[in-house]
Amino acid sequence: MSTPTAAEIFTPLDDLDPATPGDPFTRLRYSYGQLLGAEDFTTEQRYFLLRSRLHNAALHGFGTVWGLKVGSQENETALTLTCDTGLAIDPLGREVYVPQKVCLDITGLAATHFWGDLAAPPPAPGAEAGADSPLRRVYVVLRYRACLTEQVPAITQPCSGQDAGLAPSRVLDGYRLCLEATAPDLTGLPVRDITARANPPADLRTRLLEHIIDPDTPPPARLWSGADDAPLLLAVLDLEPVGTPVERVKLSGAIDNSVRALLPAVQSVADLALGIHLEAAGGIPRFQAGRLQSRAGEGADAARSFIEIATTRPLMAASVAPGSVRVLRFDEANKQWMPVPVASQTPSATGLSLVIDEVLPPGAPVQVYLLGTGAEALLDTTSQALAGAIGEVVPPGTGRDACLFAIHPTTA
Structure with missing residues (x-):
């Protein structure tokens, strides 16, 4: 996986997740007169935060919840990628929120070192590989990132540097939206795919049982052990260089948003499965x-x-x-x-x-x-x-x- 530079990043928020490593199964027990410190309050936050992530990852999965459509604004001289506001949950159960539409001008992408990392798109089924194809494939990837903000005065140790007198007082759940040369690798993450099981039994309950008790399932401890990288693929696009020497890049074909994982609401799943809209309380009742x-x-x-x-x-x-x-x-x-x-x-x-x-x-x-x-x-x-x-x-x-x-x- 390439390491995106500032030129390929929509919004760089690069602090590691301060909630990990932690323990979602240990919480504070209070007593009268108990002395509490910063680590106690951190433990209290981690208990609820990490349990919420465990719930998200284990019982819901990962993918786009809503929004985050990747689009483009292109004319004869410029190409800008856009990503709409939206919400996703990554494979570690973390909510990733993009609060406003963001843009990235990639007109001159072919002049950066990143262009050399890109490979030609795979040939269509049945077609021969085009080794000399000028097209280059790019993956739009979303990641959770925490941003430490609002510096406040802090008590320092003796002989500490001048900068040690300040410490961030807030953690902002942010994101990192960037272009990469390869598709995200989810190996080792607690991701389970029942459709990938070979020779599944016909009985639904047996199929679910084998899936749930599979000993090869990645351990859930990865959710709180300190692992930070859990990328979400949003879209794939192919770029074509223009000019000799190359002056700019342009899109070749449409941006493919269909490659992303989807995480629909339970209401949506019920509507699709049952073929009806489940009416809310207070609505007009069915004639039954x-x-x-x-x-x-x-x-x-x-x-x-x-x-x-x-x-x-x-x-x-x-x-x-x-x-x-x-x-x-x-x-x-x-x-x-x-x-x-x-x-x-x-x-x-x-x-x-x-x-x-x-x-x-x-x-x-x-x-x-x-x-x-x-x-x-x-x-x-x-x-x-x-x-x-x-x-x-x-x-x-x-x-x-x-x-x-x-x-x-x-x-x-």
């Missing part, structure tokens, strides 16, 4: 069936039974057809579910009321089947089809039947 209650009739209705079905949204009365709802009870004598005729179906703002012209046996299991598909599907007042029971995941625009169960009470 909820609680089912069964009760015996009283007085003039003693020969009847009643069933109440709650729904998350009001039903459209016109959609309630004779076959939209089916009721069954379990016949203990015959050991099977028996259909029960429904005398009436009355929609309301909170659900659907059913009247059964028979006395259901006390303690009998009752099953109600609601249609969300077909010609007799139940609709809400906005014409949305029933999307199953509450808790079911149904893609937008899809109806689903719902099956609810209850136990008929022993008393009215």
Whole structure:
């Protein structure tokens, strides 16, 4: 890996990480009258900081969280690379935040020693290697860097130099964004890739088990042992020299941002996996069936039974057809579910009321089947089809039947 010089660096923040080495499993225990020093407060910070990094790296991974798009501004005389603001997590679990758009003029890059470190891009699949290609490949790499700031007076040892009277009082979590001649090497970092396992078993749990207990997994202690270099590849670009002798460089093709690792939010993963947008609290609920209650009739209705079905949204009365709802009870004598005729179906703002012209046996299991598909599907007042029971995941625009169960009470 080349060591970038100032000419190839977007923003040079080069202090090492002061949180390491440390111990995320030791914290302070306070007692009345205890004397505390700087190292005690440092230990306190390291405990929470390093545990947060352990959580990030072990349970989330690494990559771009949002932003950090690498682009360009080019004309006939100049070429400037840009990187948008954004956030990433590196392989050591550290958040890397770029607070504003940054730029780097690389027009004269071919005149620097760095140009000699660059290699031609690999040939396209099936093509012959172009040893004489004038193109040079460059990798845009992001790293975490801590910046020590805000010097304050400090107590010094006898015979210390004049500069020893000041010490930084703040640590700014910064970044180093630079161009490199080779792709980042993540060897030895606690990075685990389940897709790289050879001959994975078909069973998902077994596959996960083998991945988790793999003895070749890099030890997590690398997260807090003092290792500082954990590069993140953001983009790849190919440059072409212009002029003889070379006067400037220009882009050859588009900047490839797709080479970076991605670290999407859990919300995004759930939306992609389930095919729906998971609504936030307070949003309009999906039209789904909820609680089912069964009760015996009283007085003039003693020969009847009643069933109440709650729904998350009001039903459209016109959609309630004779076959939209089916009721069954379990016949203990015959050991099977028996259909029960429904005398009436009355929609309301909170659900659907059913009247059964028979006395259901006390303690009998009752099953109600609601249609969300077909010609007799139940609709809400906005014409949305029933999307199953509450808790079911149904893609937008899809109806689903719902099956609810209850136990008929022993008393009215």
